[in-house]
Amino acid sequence: MRTRTVAVATASALTVALGSSLLAAGAEPGTGPGNGPGSGTSAASLFGGSLPLSTEPVTTTVAPGVTVTALELGRKDADDVWTVHVYLPGSPDGPLATANTALGERAIADRVFAAVAAAGFEPRLQAVERPEFADYPGGLLGWTVRVGRYPTEAEARSTLNRLRAAGFTGGTRYTAQDGTDPRAPQRVHVMRIDFDEFSGTVDTDFGPALNGTETLTDLIDATGALAGVNAQWFYNKAPGGLYVVDGKLIGSATQGRGAVRIERGGRRLDVDAYTASVTVHVRGASMPVDGVNRLPGEIWNCGGLGGDQPTEHPQHDLKCTDDSELVRFTPDWGPATPAGPGVEAVLDARGTVLAVHETRGTTFPAGGSTLQATGELADRLRAGVAVGDRLRIVEDVRDSRGRRVPLTRDTTILQVGPTLVDDGEVFVNGYADGLVREGADQTFTYNWAVRSNPRSMIGMDGEGRLMLVVVDGRQAGVSEGLSVEAAAELMHLLGAEEAMNLDGGGSSVMATAEDGILNRPSDASGQRSLGNVVLVRP
Structure with a gap:
C-alpha cells in the first residue's frame, strides 16, 4: 500500500535523512568543512563545504523507502543583473x-x-x-x-x-x-531510494521503439512506475551512447566516455569509463561494427572507430561523420531500419543470413537483426556474406581497467557523463568525456560546462541509497542552474559515493505517478519527449 507523508525538515534533521550530507541553512560560503579529494577538484571550491539553504527543506514520501526532498538554495541579490x-x-x-x-x-x-x-x-x-x-x-x-x-x-x-x-x-x-556564484538561487529535488525499506527496482526504459521519443510522465503511466527522471542524451530521436538494457547491448558506445552501471535492480551502482566492441565473424573472417542502432555515418559525440571526421576523441554534442560504416540494427530500433544507399544483410534469430539487399531499409524478421553498410564497407559486406551464411556476433564491453563486463540480465549501462563523484571523491573527467573542445573555439565548453544549466544526476550514497537529483535552471531570480563543477560538488555534499551527470538542459525532469512533474523544466513548452528514462518501479 502506497503511503504519503509530507514533512518540513530542519537542516540538522535533513543531514541525518540524507546521510553524510553537509548542509547549513544560511551558511556563508567557506564556513563549512571542506573536503579536498585527490583528483585536484575541491569539493569545497564553490559552496564552501556546505549548501546555503534559504528555506527549510520539505520531504515527501512517495512510497516506503522512496522520498523526495525539495531544497531551495541561495537567493537573488543586487549583483544578479x-x-x-x-x-x-x-x-x-x-x-x-x-x-x-x-x-x-x-x-x-x-x-x-x-x-x-x-x-x-x-x-x-x-x-x-x-x-x-x-x-x-x-x-x-x-x-x-x-x-x-x-x-x-x-x-x-x-x-x-x-x-x-x-x-x-x-x-x-x-x-x-555565469556559474561562479555559490549563492545564486537554486531549486533542487533529491529523490532517495532506500532499499532497506523499498522492495522495488530502479532501471531504465524507453518507448515502443528506440527510434522515437516519449515524455517521462507517459512512460511512468505506461509502465506503472512510481517515479522517474530523464536519462541519456538523444540524437535523431534515439538515445546516444552505450546503452545496455537487461544485458542487451542496444546502443553504440562513445569509446572511453563515462557511464553508470546499475545492477541488482538499483541496489548496486558504479560509475566508470567504458569502451565496447561488436565484431561480426563469418567464413573465417571478421568485421568490426561501427555502431548499434544509430544512423550510419552520423557519430554524435564522436568517440567512434577509425575514419571518423574530424576526430575520434569524444566531443560532447558534436556530430562526427564517416562515409564508410557497418552498423547493426536490432528490433529495439523500431519496425523498420533506416532507408538509404548501401547494402543491408538480414539475419534471423540465430544469425543466419536470410537476404542481402542492394539498398538500406527493411523490416525485421522475428527475433532477427540486420547489418547495414555504406561506402567501401558496403562492397565488403556484399562480398563477405551470402544467403545461408551463419554469422557470429561478439559483443565485448570493457571498463577503465580493461576488465570485461559480463552482460547479464542484471546489467544496465547508461553512458552519459561526465562522472561527478567516484569512490567518494569529486571526480570530473572533463577531457575524456568530451567537455573540452578541440580547436580554438571554446564556446561549447563555456556554455555547457562552465555556465549554469539545468542538471539531472544519478548517484549512490554511503548507505547504499540510490539518488536521483534534478536542479532547475535558466529561470532568472528563481533557479539559475549549476556548472558541471558545482553539480559534482552538490552530489558530493548530498553524500554521494558515486555520481554521474545525466542529460540536462530542457530535458531535466523529475516526476511521480501521484503528483506528476515535480520540478520546472526550462523549455517554455514544458517537459520534453525523451530518448530514455530512469524509472523507480514498485
Whole structure:
C-alpha cells in the first residue's frame, strides 16, 4: 500500500535523512568543512563545504523507502543583473557582423572591445576560467566582451538591438547564470531510494521503439512506475551512447566516455569509463561494427572507430561523420531500419543470413537483426556474406581497467557523463568525456560546462541509497542552474559515493505517478519527449 507523508525538515534533521550530507541553512560560503579529494577538484571550491539553504527543506514520501526532498538554495541579490554579451569572430580579422563565438583569445576580444567602444558603448572585458578537471588542468578559457548591467531583460535587449544596428552580434545574459556564484538561487529535488525499506527496482526504459521519443510522465503511466527522471542524451530521436538494457547491448558506445552501471535492480551502482566492441565473424573472417542502432555515418559525440571526421576523441554534442560504416540494427530500433544507399544483410534469430539487399531499409524478421553498410564497407559486406551464411556476433564491453563486463540480465549501462563523484571523491573527467573542445573555439565548453544549466544526476550514497537529483535552471531570480563543477560538488555534499551527470538542459525532469512533474523544466513548452528514462518501479 502506497503511503504519503509530507514533512518540513530542519537542516540538522535533513543531514541525518540524507546521510553524510553537509548542509547549513544560511551558511556563508567557506564556513563549512571542506573536503579536498585527490583528483585536484575541491569539493569545497564553490559552496564552501556546505549548501546555503534559504528555506527549510520539505520531504515527501512517495512510497516506503522512496522520498523526495525539495531544497531551495541561495537567493537573488543586487549583483544578479542582465547584460549584453557581444559575440566574437573566430579569428583576429574575422567579420564582426557575423561573429558567433561567445568568447575568444585576448587579441580578438580587445579588437571587439575597441570597436564597441568606438561605436559609443561602454564595454567591459571579462576573463573566463576553466575549472580544473580530474584529467585536465584548469586555466584561462578565454575572454568575453559585455555591455551594461540592467535590472530587466527588456532593457538589456534594447541595448542589444542598438548594438546589432551598429554592426555587432550578441545575446542577453543573466549574470547569476555565469556559474561562479555559490549563492545564486537554486531549486533542487533529491529523490532517495532506500532499499532497506523499498522492495522495488530502479532501471531504465524507453518507448515502443528506440527510434522515437516519449515524455517521462507517459512512460511512468505506461509502465506503472512510481517515479522517474530523464536519462541519456538523444540524437535523431534515439538515445546516444552505450546503452545496455537487461544485458542487451542496444546502443553504440562513445569509446572511453563515462557511464553508470546499475545492477541488482538499483541496489548496486558504479560509475566508470567504458569502451565496447561488436565484431561480426563469418567464413573465417571478421568485421568490426561501427555502431548499434544509430544512423550510419552520423557519430554524435564522436568517440567512434577509425575514419571518423574530424576526430575520434569524444566531443560532447558534436556530430562526427564517416562515409564508410557497418552498423547493426536490432528490433529495439523500431519496425523498420533506416532507408538509404548501401547494402543491408538480414539475419534471423540465430544469425543466419536470410537476404542481402542492394539498398538500406527493411523490416525485421522475428527475433532477427540486420547489418547495414555504406561506402567501401558496403562492397565488403556484399562480398563477405551470402544467403545461408551463419554469422557470429561478439559483443565485448570493457571498463577503465580493461576488465570485461559480463552482460547479464542484471546489467544496465547508461553512458552519459561526465562522472561527478567516484569512490567518494569529486571526480570530473572533463577531457575524456568530451567537455573540452578541440580547436580554438571554446564556446561549447563555456556554455555547457562552465555556465549554469539545468542538471539531472544519478548517484549512490554511503548507505547504499540510490539518488536521483534534478536542479532547475535558466529561470532568472528563481533557479539559475549549476556548472558541471558545482553539480559534482552538490552530489558530493548530498553524500554521494558515486555520481554521474545525466542529460540536462530542457530535458531535466523529475516526476511521480501521484503528483506528476515535480520540478520546472526550462523549455517554455514544458517537459520534453525523451530518448530514455530512469524509472523507480514498485
